Amino acid sequence: MLYLIGLGLSDETDITVKGLETVKKCSRVYLEAYTSILLVDKTILEKYYGRDVIIADREMVESASDEILNDAQNVDVAFLVVGDPFGATTHTDLVLRARDLEIPISTIPNASIMSAIGATGLQLYNFGQTISMVFFTDSWKPASFYDRVRENRNIGLHTLVLLDIKVKEQSLENMARGRKVYEPPRYMTVAQCAQQMLEIEELKKEAGEGGVYDEESLAVGAARVGGKTEKFVSGTLKQLCDSDEILGGPLHSMVLLGRRTHELESDYVREFAVDKECWDRIWKRDYEGKQ
Amino acid sequence: MLYLIGLGLSDETDITVKGLETVKKCSRVYLEAYTSILLVDKTILEKYYGRDVIIADREMVESASDEILNDAQNVDVAFLVVGDPFGATTHTDLVLRARDLEIPISTIPNASIMSAIGATGLQLYNFGQTISMVFFTDSWKPASFYDRVRENRNIGLHTLVLLDIKVKEQSLENMARGRKVYEPPRYMTVAQCAQQMLEIEELKKEAGEGGVYDEESLAVGAARVGGKTEKFVSGTLKQLCDSDEILGGPLHSMVLLGRRTHELESDYVREFAVDKECWDRIWKRDYEGKQ
Numbered sequence: 001m002l003y004l005i006g007l008g009l010s011d012e013t014d015i016t017v018k019g020l021e022t023v024k025k026c027s028r029v030y031l032e033a034y035t036s037i038l039l040v041d042k043t044i045l046e047k048y049y050g051r052d053v054i055i056a057d058r059e060m061v062e063s064a065s066d067e068i069l070n071d072a073q074n075v076d077v078a079f080l081v082v083g084d085p086f087g088a089t090t091h092t093d094l095v096l097r098a099r100d101l102e103i104p105i106s107t108i109p110n111a112s113i114m115s116a117i118g119a120t121g122l123q124l125y126n127f128g129q130t131i132s133m134v135f136f137t138d139s140w141k142p143a144s145f146y147d148r149v150r151e152n153r154n155i156g157l158h159t160l161v162l163l164d165i166k167v168k169e170q171s172l173e174n175m176a177r178g179r180k181v182y183e184p185p186r187y188m189t190v191a192q193c194a195q196q197m198l199e200i201e202e203l204k205k206e207a208g209e210g211g212v213y214d215e216e217s218l219a220v221g222a223a224r225v226g227g228k229t230e231k232f233v234s235g236t237l238k239q240l241c242d243s244d245e246i247l248g249g250p251l252h253s254m255v256l257l258g259r260r261t262h263e264l265e266s267d268y269v270r271e272f273a274v275d276k277e278c279w280d281r282i283w284k285r286d287y288e289g290k291q
Numbered sequence: 292m293l294y295l296i297g298l299g300l301s302d303e304t305d306i307t308v309k310g311l312e313t314v315k316k317c318s319r320v321y322l323e324a325y326t327s328i329l330l331v332d333k334t335i336l337e338k339y340y341g342r343d344v345i346i347a348d349r350e351m352v353e354s355a356s357d358e359i360l361n362d363a364q365n366v367d368v369a370f371l372v373v374g375d376p377f378g379a380t381t382h383t384d385l386v387l388r389a390r391d392l393e394i395p396i397s398t399i400p401n402a403s404i405m406s407a408i409g410a411t412g413l414q415l416y417n418f419g420q421t422i423s424m425v426f427f428t429d430s431w432k433p434a435s436f437y438d439r440v441r442e443n444r445n446i447g448l449h450t451l452v453l454l455d456i457k458v459k460e461q462s463l464e465n466m467a468r469g470r471k472v473y474e475p476p477r478y479m480t481v482a483q484c485a486q487q488m489l490e491i492e493e494l495k496k497e498a499g500e501g502g503v504y505d506e507e508s509l510a511v512g513a514a515r516v517g518g519k520t521e522k523f524v525s526g527t528l529k530q531l532c533d534s535d536e537i538l539g540g541p542l543h544s545m546v547l548l549g550r551r552t553h554e555l556e557s558d559y560v561r562e563f564a565v566d567k568e569c570w571d572r573i574w575k576r577d578y579e580g581k582q
Contacts, residue, residue, distance in 0.1 A: 006402065008307060008400065008401075009400060011309075012308075013307065013308040013309035013312070014307050014308070014309055014400075015307065015308060016299060016304065016305050016306065016307050016308070016401070016402075017303075017304040017305070017306060017307070017308060017311055018302075018304035018305055020308055021304070083406075084402060084406050084407060084409060085409075085410075086406070086407070086409025086410050086412075086415070087406065087409065087415060092412055092414070092555055092556075092559055093555065095412075095559070096555070096558060096559060099562070107410055107517070107521075108517070109299065109300060109305075109402035109406075109407040109410070109516070109517040110299075110307070110401065110402050111297065111307075111375060111400035111401050111402060111403070111406075112402070112403075112406035112409075112415075114405065114406040114415050115374075115375045115377075115378065115400075115402075115403035115405040115406040116375060116377070116400040118375060118376075118377025118378065118403075119376075119377050119398055119400070121377075121383055121386075123383070124377070124378060124403075124405050124421060125420060125421050125422075125423075126420065127420065127421075128419055128420055128448075129416060129417065129418065129419060129446075129448055130415060130416050130418075131416075132416075151446045155420075155442045157419075157420055225400070226398070226399070226400040230398075264383055264384065264387070265383075267387060268383055268386070268387060271390070
């Protein structure tokens with residue numbers, strides 16, 4: 001049997017009781033470690049499970065899935081995923097390959113940032129499509145997210161922005177030379193995300209296609225959702241460009257507010273505002289009662 | 292401290308290890324039992340937690356929250372919610388009231404149907420806003436969901452439909468006579484949902500506002516997501532009108548497919564099709580490559 005087990009969002013105790021019982025009886029245990037991370041180390045997980053944990057990087061999951069699925073018709077294999085097993089596309093692919101090999105599959109769900117973001121106080125019903133924000137480089141600033149934000153905002157909906165993480169990445173030079181030397185991991189912060197969003201808005205404006213949001217658009221930054229040190233901050237995009245110190249370490253996520261926002265949502269979220277007066281002013285001017 | 296603890300979707304072992312440790316040490320334990328249900332009985336939970344469990348119905352949570360929050364400045368109170376604590380609006384309200392009373396709050400997230408629906412193989416990125424479908428009566432057929440489905444479909448997105456449950460409802464006669472006699476619980480099935488959706492499409496068409504979906508629109512029905520007897524079925528809305536037998540008991544949810552659908556999603560979902568040839572034909576005609 002192939003077990004896809006969600007680990008939740010924070011530490012080793014966020015696994016469900018069912019998940020823990022299952023992982024303990026599996027012959028092999030893989031941890032998917034490139035679409036998200038837990039806030040604890042692999043060795044802590046190994047001790048907690050009483051099992052060796054094999055780190056499955058992108059290369060292994062996408063190219064060497066035979067290894068993961070090997071003999072899973074006869075033995076129990078656990079594939080652990082931070083959050084919920086179906087949060088990321090790659091795992092659908094793994095299941096399809098398991099199906100082809102007639103391997104039985106069982107899924108143990110858990111909290112995903114896609115729903116846990118409700119802890120901001122914003123209603124999940126009012127969210128449109130989720131987007132991802134990748135690290136820009138000097139020459140690569142993919143802006144396909146912009147049209148999706150526009151679609152959400154046109155109908156008044158919030159947008160959850162998932163922020164890039166870079167784990168086990170090689171520098172171009174090391175890659176060219178075939179050296180298996182990896183850069184230190186990087187996790188995008190809410191501040192970086194807000195800066196990149198405003199940068200794209202500027203570029204779009206110059207091209208005559210702008211106006212989806214601006215420096216005074218309201219947003220909520222979230223850090224370590226579901227963990228003991230969970231932290232939220234709300235404010236304008238401009239204000240969130242300076243939120244690194246308030247929010248602290250990874251992982252971060254962001255929500256850009258839609259206009260179809262319930263008063264209860266604002267009451268909840270203004271509590272986290274860097275500047276409550278400023279929040280109230282913009283809320284009244286641009287959001288309250290606007291559809 | 293007020294602990295909001297998600298129970299996940301299926302049985303008593305879907306609570307997280309952290310959640311279980313917390314509920315065991317709480318002085319009072321409430322179970323919110325009107326926006327969703329677990330598939331196991333209260334007595335099983337009480338035995339599992341080693342704690343009495345107080346059922347919190349809508350009336351208690353909305354009007355008698357003082358009782359729930361009583362002395363939570365000094366003692367630990369657990370408020371258990373099926374799925375994730377922030378899935379439903381009501382709980383935001385409870386937290387706001389706790390804040391006013393300066394009660395510290397801690398949230399323990401869990402799987403929600405909003406993310407666990409990814410187990411259908413449909414990508415969470417491709418979902419628009421979620422809608423709720425309530426039981427129609429002869430004189431009350433609320434159709435506000437229709438415009439939201441239209442908004443999602445206009446931009447090619449899937450729509451998750453959450454289905455009504457009726458727990459501890461009084462008949463009009465009993466309500467009028469003040470008799471505290473309750474009807475047996477009712478849980479909407481995918482078949483009922485599909486029928487109601489087609490009924491509204493007919494009414495809209497007669498009013499000249501139709502065309503959001505039709506009998507041949509593709510959809511996926513899901514039952515007991517995350518549980519051992521989890522079951523999916525895919526097909527046209529017309530086909531899903533007869534899916535009760537395939538899907539079995541509650542809880543059910545439904546997804547109406549959007550056109551911005553990835554081939555991988557169709558590969559995954561057609562596996563559950565009541566009629567694969569029909570699925571392929573409509574997929575090719577109306578969905579594949581259509582934006």
